[in-house]
Amino acid sequence: MPDYAILRDLEAPFAETVERVTAALAAEGFGVLTTIDVQATLKAKLDLDVAPYVILGACNPQLASRGLTVEPDLGVLLPCNVVVRSEGDRTHVAAMEPMAALALAANPELEPLAAEARARIERAVRAL
Template identity: 40%
Template sequence: MAYTLSTQVPLPYTDAIEAVRAALSDQGFGILTEIDVRATFNQKLGPEAGDAVGDYIILGACNPSLASRALAAEPEMGALLPCNVVVRRAPGAEATTIEAIDPQTMVQLSSSGHVQEVADDAGTRLRAALAAVSSR
């Protein structure tokens, strides 16, 4: 089962991060958290581990109105929030990969029609954000 929405872009890593931030914002998402995986690996595991993973950031994106609807339908959905969006570029890669959690994974854990509606809306918005970055 695929659990991410994904695209690759020829943008440099830092440019891709800024493009992703802008595209998510255009779709009503804010960034609540940011995890620099490479820096964390460097600090906790050593530079070899950081170099092996390459440039890698996890952005915790949240659209407040979608989150509110999901939590109203099922408060347990908070365990799946925010929506993680990854921007990564492996050592030697010619493209930067952007991946977002596919909101339909939430639906597989819930029987609520309201959760399905939220997942559909979130998926549409995340796909639009990825398409916007891909078209740059």
């Protein structure tokens, strides 16, 4: 398991998993600000056929506000990306590991915030 992601594999259809991920994130206070359809983009730009793959840009406004107060340039590490991709008959979910991402800021004041974000994202992924 990579240090930069919280992972989960599901025996569920891709579209259903995207809906479940969005709902689980919402239950933890995250809204999905962006949805990047990687499959459609690669088809349109490079004429490549790849399996369904989206990147959801999730943000918890309270956590983001607290982080930006401590570290104004923290926005370069936001939002928290969550990948949902089809892998054979399963759907794979990979959520950004906030502790790893916020460690890049090298600001100890962000550690409690990163821990809280991690706990919330981990609960969302487990709830799937």
